[in-house]
Amino acid sequence: MRILLVEDERRLANVVKKGLTEEGFAVDIAYDGEEGKYLAESEEYDLIILDITLPKADGITICKELRKKNIKTPILMLTARATLEEKVIGLDSGADDYITKPFAYLELRSRIHALIRRSKGESSPTLSVADLELDPIKHLLTRNGKPITLTPKEFSVLELLLRHKDEVVSRTMIIEHVWDYNFDSMSNVVDVFLAAIRRKVDKGAKVKLIHTLHGVGYKISESI
Numbered sequence: 001m002r003i004l005l006v007e008d009e010r011r012l013a014n015v016v017k018k019g020l021t022e023e024g025f026a027v028d029i030a031y032d033g034e035e036g037k038y039l040a041e042s043e044e045y046d047l048i049i050l051d052i053t054l055p056k057a058d059g060i061t062i063c064k065e066l067r068k069k070n071i072k073t074p075i076l077m078l079t080a081r082a083t084l085e086e087k088v089i090g091l092d093s094g095a096d097d098y099i100t101k102p103f104a105y106l107e108l109r110s111r112i113h114a115l116i117r118r119s120k121g122e123s124s125p126t127l128s129v130a131d132l133e134l135d136p137i138k139h140l141l142t143r144n145g146k147p148i149t150l151t152p153k154e155f156s157v158l159e160l161l162l163r164h165k166d167e168v169v170s171r172t173m174i175i176e177h178v179w180d181y182n183f184d185s186m187s188n189v190v191d192v193f194l195a196a197i198r199r200k201v202d203k204g205a206k207v208k209l210i211h212t213l214h215g216v217g218y219k220i221s222e223s224i
Contacts, residue, residue, distance in 0.1 A: 001046040001116060001156060002026040002177045006036030006062070007078065008054050012101075016049070019105050020112075023139060024152030024159075026180040033057025040066055040073065044176040046116055049108075051078040052090060060093045067094035074115040078103075113137050120163055127162035130222050132201065132209055134162055143201060153178065154197050157190075161210070161220040170217035194218055 003020060007013040008031050017027045028043070030036035033054040040048055040062070048066075052059040063075055077090040077098040090098050096115055099108060113136055117125065127134045131144040136159055141148045150158065156178045161169055171190050175183060198210045211219045 001159065002028070002044065002180065003047045003049060003112070004028050004030065004036065004039055004043070004045045005049045006030045006033065006040075006054065006059070007049070007051045008032060009051075016105070016108065019109070022152065023109070024156035026156070026178055026183075028181045031055075033059070033062055037062045037065065039181070040071060041069065043181065045073050046119075046177060047112055048073050048075045049078060049112075050075050050095070052081065053079075060089060063090075063093040063095050072119075074119045076108075076111055076115060110137070122163075127159065127165075129162060129165050129209060129220055130207055132162075134159060143205065148200050150197065150200060154193055154200075157193050158197055158201070158220075161218060164220075166219070166221045168213055168217045168219050173217070 003025050005013055005016060005027055007016070007029070010031065013029050013031065017029055020027050028039055030039055034056040036050065036054070037057060050059045050063060059077060063077070066073070066075070075095045077095040078101060079086065079090060079098055080101045081087070087098055097111055099111055113125070125135065125137055127136070132142070134141050139155060141150055141155065141158070157174060160174060160177050174190050194210065194212070202208045202210055207222060209220050209222065211221065211224050213219060
């Protein structure tokens with residue numbers, strides 16, 4: 001999953017990015033409102049973490065403008081303002097949730113997962129197909145009850161496929177949602193990752209779940 005973090009406190013931004021990247025998220029950082037707004041409008045994100053107090057453009061204004069342009073990406077507002085009135089203003093601007101600074105990283109992570117799950121209409125915290133089950137929060141993957149170890153990035157690719165179970169996911173879509181702004185889209189790294197995931201998930205299984213549709217993309221399904 002790919003996240004945009006708009007935060008001018010560089011130390012905080014770098015700490016949050018480090019934590020999320022270690023869990024497999026792709027994270028782009030904008031240190032001011034103008035850059036944040038530009039990225040939010042020009043790139044595909046699964047979630048935007050948006051500070052209210054920013055140089056060049058504040059978070060409330062950015063949030064309102066994104067919603068006016070029908071950008072429906074979930075927005076988690078960061079605020080140092082703890083009053084009820086200020087929180088209501090943030091939510092009324094179009095934000096989906098807020099968290100008050102200072103915050104515990106585990107709370108931030110939980111809110112991120114909850115917002116992504118809600119935005120995709122998922123009622124269960126786990127994703128599954130056939131006997132394969134993935135838990136994004138606990139970062140666990142099992143097939144037929146047996147644990148499978150994936151790297152954080154492999155986990156993110158598989159999570160994306162499961163969120164689009166029975167649908168074709170193009171190579172471009174994988175790049176946009178799993179890698180950050182600096183990724184070299186001309187490389188074959190997506191194919192390498194899919195080959196590695198397939199070996200771990202389908203090896204020895206009677207039913208193959210990961211399918212390649214040549215020239216189109218990939219699909220996870222019990223049938224092609």
